[in-house]
Amino acid sequence: MLWFVLPVVSRLHKGLCDLYSGSPHVAAAATTVALAPVTSATAAEPVFGYQGNAFGSSVVVAGVVTSAPTAVVTYGCGTPAGFSRTQTTAGVNVPPSVLRTNTITVTGNTSASPTESKTTATAQNVNVLGGLVTANAVTAASTARNGAGGYSTSAAGTSLVGLKVSGLPILVSPAPNTRINLPGIGYVVLNEQTTRITPNSAGLRVSAIRAVVTQANLFGYDVGTTVIVAQAAAAVNAPTAGFxxxxxxxxxxxxxxxxxxxxxxxxxxxxxxxxxxxxxxxxxxxxxxxxxxxxxxxxxxxxxxxxxxxxxxxxxxxxxxxxxxxxxxxxxxxxxxxxxxxxxxxxxxxxxxxxxxxxxxxxxxxxxxxxxxxxxxxxxxxxxxxxxxxxxxxxxxxxxxxxxxxxxxxxxxxxxxxxxxxxxxxxxxx
Structure with a gap:
């Protein structure tokens, strides 16, 4: 139910996402692994499945991780209600002027009443691609819950304060999945949201900023460079016999x-x-x-x-x-x-x-x-x-x-x- 930044080096995709001579004589040895059922003492009582994954920033250049996800908070099914975690870092600086931030704070929480999984990621004083995208503070927030009305998600709490794109202030809160071209460079997606809701589950991933370089440029940024600032993902699933x-x-x-x-x-x-x-x-x-x-x-x-x-x-x-x-x-x-x-x-x-x-x-x-x-x-x-x-x-x-x-x-x-x-x-x- 969660979706992560998973960069690869491939002919199809350059630039998450989420993993990666000798003698002609060949001598082989083999052993066989027993794959019989493994039985636990008792069957666990079904519980809701809580999931979360959030980080402050990540940078992928030409399919190679240049700056791994920072201040990561992650948890998966089997995590109990009442889980709470916070990670912080002083900030990141990825040359040449690809990304710079001050303090990053990331949180993850689960609760039984209401049945809810929530993550947040906040970055202060953000500067992306040499100032093409800047903000005083950005926050991505994702909540997945189950209530009387069924499964639902919310991005409440997501914000981009003091946002500027190409030097121009963005005075209103960007709608989900707002895309703005960066002439001669590529584009940026603001308040990017991906939602999945079924009769038995709900999940939401929010990225406050995702900038992508798609053109050869005078700044020296490699085509395929992807910068993500403040990503939060959360999901909750119905009780099952197993995860x-x-x-x-x-x-x-x-x-x-x-x-x-x-x-x-x-x-x-x-x-x-x-x-x-x-x-x-x-x-x-x-x-x-x-x-x-x-x-x-x-x-x-x-x-x-x-x-x-x-x-x-x-x-x-x-x-x-x-x-x-x-x-x-x-x-x-x-x-x-x-x-x-x-x-x-x-x-x-x-x-x-x-x-x-x-x-x-x-x-x-x-x-x-x-x-x-x-x-x-x-x-x-x-x-x-x-x-x-x-x-x-x-x-x-x-x-x-x-x-x-x-x-x-x-x-x-x-x-x-x-x-x-x-x-x-x-x-x-x-």
Whole structure:
């Protein structure tokens, strides 16, 4: 039910959002993960699902996080009524004059009477894109509630004080989703709101300011630069037998301690499910030099939660992928994660995870022989994991392909700790 800033480096999208050679001899070892149901002592009494996510600011430049979300407050289903949290920071300064603020304050609260989830984010003395957008103070406020009239949302409390755009004062409070062009640069959206209300849930995301650079310009701001100031999201869901969670994304790569490509086209499972509808996020592919080059990516989540059970599935499918300049190549890469809960018992599975084909140093592997948690040594480089699977009492995560660089002085010159992931899916039922 929440929507986050999730930047990726991709051919389809530049600039959230929310994740990301060796011997010809191939030696493989495999172990099998038991995926039997895990039973808790007692079934929890159904309660409302409260969710919230808010932050003061974030900056993404050309798909890479330049300034991560600040003063973050986040909570998910299972958070009790009466939760209260506040985060503050002295401010941010992102050169070259991309964003500057003074004090940032972010809050999150839940209550049982009324049944309500509320978040706020406030930033003082805001200056965006060298003064093209300024304000004395901006606040985003989001409330989701359930009452006598059913589920509803409110952005009451959202404000932009002393707002100026291109040097001109905005004397009236901007209506939701007010868009103003920034000549020669791009545009800014003020009081941006996204609402979702169903018979069993309500959710609202509010961004006080979202500025986007769409044109090459004399100021030197990269096309695709996205600046968000004061974002607040809140949601509340009807009581169910269990809460769902999880996500799916196509690729992710981390070069040493530097984020090279965050999770691509990531999609998250709402804690109340999707009412059985498949939600998807697709992309044309991702290209990170020396690390990965992928074809079309399709990520999905689907879930149902009601008074008797909760069932969810996450999938990620990558049409083609070449890793480490061709050391590993694969087609039809697909991860599937399933989780369900009923009567206090949680069942997990990864049925459907597969490869159409995969080669390592030019040698094809027998797809049918690839068990969960297969490991292959990449001589002089590190370890190739296939169908890498992590389980807890309530969750399962499947990474169809993951490479971890362990050898210094490797032929590709990659730092130790570099990781590449392809087709990742996680499902949670609790």
């Amino acid at each position: 769902l969670g999880g996500f799916a994304y196509g690729t992710a790569a981390q070069l040493g301690n530097v984020l090279s490509s965050s999770p691509s086209f990531r999609i998250d499972m709402p804690c109340a499910g999707t009412n059985g509808v498949v939600r998807e996020r697709n992309g044309a592919g991702v290209d990170v030099p020396n690390l990965l080059d992928s074809g079309t990516i399709r990520n999905t989540v689907q879930g149902v939660a009601n008074s008797t059970s909760a069932r969810g599935q996450a999938t990620s499918t990558v049409e083609t992928v070449s890793l480490l300049n061709g050391v590993v190549e694969a087609t039809g890469v697909r991860s599937v994660a399933n989780a369900s809960r009923s009567g206090g018992s949680t069942s997990l599975g990864s049925e459907g995870t597969t490869f159409a084909s995969i080669t390592v140093n030019g040698q094809p592997l027998v797809v049918a022989d690839i068990e969960p948690n297969t490991q292959i040594n990449l001589a002089g480089i590190g370890t190739l994991h296939l169908r890498r699977t992590f389980t807890t009492a309530t969750s399962i995560e499947v990474r169809a392909i993951e490479i971890v660089v362990l050898q210094a002085g490797n032929p590709l010159g990659l730092p130790v700790g570099t990781t590449v992931q392809v087709a990742v899916a996680k499902a949670i039922a609790r």
